[in-house]
Amino acid sequence: MTRCFWLGLITLIGLCVSTSYAMEVLxxxxxxxxxxxxxxxxxxxxxxxQNQNLEDSNAGIAIDLRNQIYTMINEGQTSEEIVDYMVARYGEFVLYRPVHDQSTAILWYGPFALLLIGAVIFVLVMVKNQRRINKDS
Structure with a gap:
């Protein structure tokens, strides 16, 4: 009796897990x-x-958006029209590569500016220390 119970339970769990990972075929x-x-x-x-694209995500909204993209492709819309629709609906957050404009300039160029400032400060400190060592000698 208990053997049949456990076998049935394991089979049920296996079926539930296998169907939850099934991908739709488009x-x-x-x-x-x-x-x-x-x-x-x-x-x-x-x-x-936060850090998954629509292809990798199993969230409900990702599934809905994949279906929306599929429908829009079958309706003959271009990739640009689909991206514009998604950005208009969900904002620029949906883009992994945001556009280059004034609002995103700090994201694109900020790290390079900080690196340059750090290099200038490093050189100034090294020159100052070298002068002090030469002065003390």
């Missing part, structure tokens, strides 16, 4: 559409997940 009109779908889902970030 049929595309062409291989170009399939490649566009893959590129778009790799380039767009899941709004719920």
């Amino acid at each position: 049929e595309f009109k062409s291989t170009e559409d399939q490649q566009r779908f893959r590129l778009l889902t790799e380039e767009l970030r899941c709004p719920k997940c």
